[in-house]
Amino acid sequence: xxxxxxxxxxxxxxxxxxxxxxxxxxxxxxxxxxxxxxxxxxxxxxxxxxxxxxxxxxxxxxxxxxxxxxxxxxxxxxxxxxxxxxxxxxxxxxxxxxxxxxxxxxxxxxxxxxxxxxxxxxxxxxxxxxxxxxxxxxxxxxxxxxxxxxxxxxxxxxxxxxxxxxxxxxxxxxxxxxxxxxxxxxxxxxxxxxxxxxxxxxxxxxxxxxxxxxxxxxxxxxxxxxxxxxxxxxxxxxxxxxxxxxxxxxxxxxxxxxxxxxxxxxxxxxxxxxxxxxxxxxxxxxxxxxxxxxxxxxxxxxxxxxxxxxxxxxxxxxxxxxxxxxxxxxxxxxxxxxxxxxxxxxxxxxxxxxxxxx
Numbered sequence: 160x161x162x163x164x165x166x167x168x169x170x171x172x173x174x175x176x177x178x179x180x181x182x183x184x185x186x187x188x189x190x191x192x193x194x195x196x197x198x199x200x201x202x203x204x205x206x207x208x209x210x211x212x213x214x215x216x217x218x219x220x221x222x223x224x225x226x227x228x229x230x231x232x233x234x235x236x237x238x239x240x241x242x243x244x245x246x247x248x249x250x251x252x253x254x255x256x257x258x259x260x261x262x263x264x265x266x267x268x269x270x271x272x273x274x275x276x277x278x279x280x281x282x283x284x285x286x287x288x289x290x291x292x293x294x295x296x297x298x299x300x301x302x303x304x305x306x307x308x309x310x311x312x313x314x315x316x317x318x319x320x321x322x323x324x325x326x327x328x329x330x331x332x333x334x335x336x337x338x339x340x341x342x343x344x345x346x347x348x349x350x351x352x353x354x355x356x357x358x359x360x361x362x363x364x365x366x367x368x369x370x371x372x373x374x375x376x377x378x379x380x381x382x383x384x385x386x387x388x389x390x391x392x393x394x395x396x397x398x399x400x401x402x403x404x405x406x407x408x409x410x411x412x413x414x415x416x417x418x419x420x421x422x423x424x425x426x427x428x429x430x431x432x433x434x435x436x437x438x439x440x441x442x443x444x445x446x447x448x449x450x451x452x453x454x455x456x457x458x459x460x461x462x463x464x465x466x467x468x469x470x471x472x473x474x475x476x477x478x479x480x481x482x483x484x485x486x487x488x489x490x491x492x493x494x495x496x497x498x499x500x501x502x503x504x505x506x507x508x509x510x511x512x513x514x515x516x517x
Contacts, residue, residue, distance in 0.1 A: 166257060179212055272298065276304075278309025279305075359390075441453055448491060452478075
């Protein structure tokens with residue numbers, strides 16, 4: 160059996176790690192295709208190095224560009240690789256442009272496709288990720304859902320066949336890496352942080368970074384807080400500079416480069432609260448038991464909000480007050496599984512292999 164795994168961005172790499180480990184432990188032939196959507200060391204190579212992921216068999220080097228440019232270039236090049244490698248099945252992860260291109264390429268070539276993290280919905284079609292996840296779900300042959308909510312979302316859209324509740328691969332990745340991170344990461348000491356006494360902030364979505372009003376509101380809120388650690392996404396830095404906000408932010412906030420998964424886990428686990436617009440960081444905060452303030456109008460991880468450990472605060476609201484005042488009121492529920500998702504996913508993949516497709 161041969162499986163092609165398609166990745167390209169930080170969230171894909173983290174989800175790939177435990178699944179790839181299961182694939183290789185079973186002596187299944189895996190071909191890793193990296194589109195190059197994320198390409199600097201802090202957003203790319205560090206994850207392969209730290210999480211023990213094999214080097215990609217193909218690196219497409221697509222890089223930055225509009226959504227149409229990225230997706231189109233990826234689709235062309237992935238198609239060529241799939242025609243050459245002739246895998247029995249393709250796996251795509253999450254909701255990035257790499258996910259969409261991989262899913263479309265597999266469907267067009269009648270290669271069976273599995274979507275890890277199927278069924279998520281923010282119900283906000285202004286988000287490119289929402290478009291990606293809906294389209295990939297509707298052209299995939301195996302829908303691997305992290306939560307019951309995701310299963311229910313697919314049912315409402317008429318997708319009921321080959322839908323499986325696997326739990327969340329992020330639980331697997333976190334369990335594998337948390338122990339390693341505690342011994343290998345020294346970021347708390349290197350930054351001189353007090354455990355439980357700092358805010359951790361990440362901002363990367365175009366709706367926040369590219370909108371001067373939104374980015375200014377977020378920056379001002381962070382400036383009002385004590386001791387903020389801000390791993391700064393390249394897009395965020397570019398826009399902060401462009402809108403004249405960089406000088407104040409870099410002077411008054413602990414701005415650091417984006418960090419690898421191990422350092423990020425340690426920063427998240429020891430933070431007072433987390434402020435983010437990232438889907439993955441929302442979920443990591445929940446799994447670690449850290450209150451999360453999400454700088455968006457909607458989220459695909461509705462369970463974290465329903466359980467009272469995450470609140471949505473759009474940039475037009477009083478962000479600083481919301482951050483200071485938010486506190487969860489009860490213990491977290493166990494909604495994302497027990498950390499056995501990757502084994503179940505590969506079990507289902509082994510059953511999926513064979514001719515035919517979407």
